[in-house]
Amino acid sequence: MKVKVGVNGYGTIGKRVAYAVTRQDDMKLIGVTKTKPDFEAYRAMELGIPVYAASEEFLPRFEKAGFEVAGTLSDLLNEVDVIVDATPGGMGAKNKAVYEKAGVKAIFQGGEKASVAEVSFVAQANYEKALGKDYVRVVSCNTTGLTRTLSAIQDYIDYVYAVMIRRAADPNDAKRGPVNAITPSVTVPSHHGPDVQTVIPINIETSAFVVPTTLMHVHSIMIELKKPVEAKDVIDIFENTTRVLLFEKEKGFDSTAQLIEFARDLHREWNNLYEIAVWKESISVRGNRLFYIQAVHQESDVVPENIDAIRAMFELADKWESIKKTNESLGILK
Ligand SMILES: NC(=O)C1=CN([C@@H]2O[C@H](COP(=O)(O)OP(=O)(O)OC[C@H]3O[C@@H](n4cnc5c(N)ncnc54)[C@H](O)[C@@H]3O)[C@@H](O)[C@H]2O)C=CC1
Ligand SMILES: O=C(OP(=O)(O)O)[C@H](O)COP(=O)(O)O
Known part of the structure; x- marks a missing residue:
């Protein structure tokens, strides 16, 4: 059928x-x-x-x-x-x-x-x-992005704090801004943290800013750990997590621009990057805190x-x- x-x-x-x-x-x-x-x-x-x-x-x-x-x-x-x-x-x-x-x-x-x-x-x-x-x-695209990586490391999470840097508009949208400003969501938490909680039961707070770009969103994620984990273990987990890809600055992935170019090089339809892109070098553990940075292709994830x-x-x-x-x-x- x-x-x-x-x-x-x-x-x-x-x-x-x-x-x-x-x-x-x-x-x-x-x-x-x-x-x-x-x-x-x-x-x-x-x-x-x-x-x-x-x-x-x-x-x-x-x-x-x-x-x-x-x-x-x-x-x-x-x-x-x-x-x-x-x-x-x-x-x-x-x-x-x-x-x-x-x-x-x-x-x-x-x-x-x-x-x-x-x-x-x-x-x-x-x-x-x-x-x-x-x-x-x-x-939403942002909630999907957060949930994909956080659900993979859920057992280690005590509390998540994430800063969401949101694209201002999609590439086809000529009517929206800002063109030359950074717009904070002045209510904290932004809607993203509570939205993640509609899918997985974790402690999470988010704040959010809209910036003048159309390509992707970026999330800076900080986690207070419930139990110890090393950066190499997190890398290992993400390498084995579906719809999450690790990208290295070392290989020229300096920004969202190169991530989208990568999707173009794959000849993906509409340069879709369905996978959440985590910068490998950004994954680090300091004391009981885990940090990483990821990007979300809002049009396709x-x-x-x-x-x-x-x-x-x-x-x-x-x-x-x-x-x-x-x-x-x-x-x-x-
Ligand atoms: N664009 C993005 O980055 C993402 C959007 N979303 C969500 O997906 C939904 C759709 O968003 P987009 O595709 O970005 O919006 P869009 O504005 O690109 O597309 C919406 C389409 O619906 C049409 N439309 C307007 N009124 C209609 C009506 N009465 N009946 C039928 N169609 C109508 C519009 O002409 C347009 O083609 C929203 O809930 C949005 O929050 C989710 C993830 C990412
Ligand atoms: O769902 C989205 O973002 P959000 O999770 O920040 O609300 C999509 O990027 C659409 O956002 P928009 O409502 O700013 O077009």
Whole structure:
């Protein structure tokens, strides 16, 4: 059986999830929604992806442009087993009633509150919790990044303090800033720490700053240890953690710019870096404190999580079988 998947909201996350669905042998992409017939809608059509109007109110825009849609969101919902909601943050909660009425399972993204779904999800941390569920929230890019590395060393953690340096906008977003400023989240903790706690039960506080870059987020992580560990052991753990890669400054990875160039060199679609990038030299232990620095490609790290969430919701595979399948299909290195 192939799970029939629809994507509502064909933007940064939606288009990447739709692509990833087409790479799976146990899923079929039925269609995506658009609010207007822009270049992304035409590109989807060229790729043979049925395009639906996000609601009836948007139909005149398509009619005016002579763009033939396959129907509206409600038609798409009639055709699918699960809808991936990748609409702008907060809109998913409003859409939930529509999905419930259609009797369709739904995946929400990190811009929604945890209460929108039965479980907040990061595959390697809590895949089992999503088994058979109807509503799952894939947590935000930053929360996914924190959870991937912290869950791998969870046994050693007494308390985590993390400083989040957030990219200002995605590369395609010309409307957002700051262009020449650093904007702190003045409320501490920022939402990221409590959000990690929706997936794994650890002590964590975060503070956050938005800076003028579009490429990636960076996290500076400091951990008070519950039991002793050496830097080489942490390196060993991360080397054996899926969807986490170690990069060395020594080899020219000075900044997020080279990490993205690495993804380009791999000929990754949209230069996606699905893996969390940890700087190897940054992993250090001083007394009972562990430090490391990691970078998160915000446009893509949550994509494999959406695929694994679908498998869990339909109980198509167990955790490691799903992660392996998703990794292989997307060329994830380990
Ligand atoms: N961009 C990022 O770095 C990440 C975003 N997220 C989350 O993913 C979700 C989507 O974010 P992005 O893809 O970045 O947003 P986006 O703005 O790139 O894409 C959203 C898409 O939804 C469309 N849309 C607007 N109103 C709609 C409606 N009524 N019905 C259907 N579609 C509609 C927009 O035209 C756009 O194509 C949010 O919850 C966000 O917080 C999660 C991880 C990373
Ligand atoms: O989920 C994200 O970041 P966040 O975890 O800092 O909220 C994504 O980078 C999207 O953030 P945005 O809401 O600033 O576009």
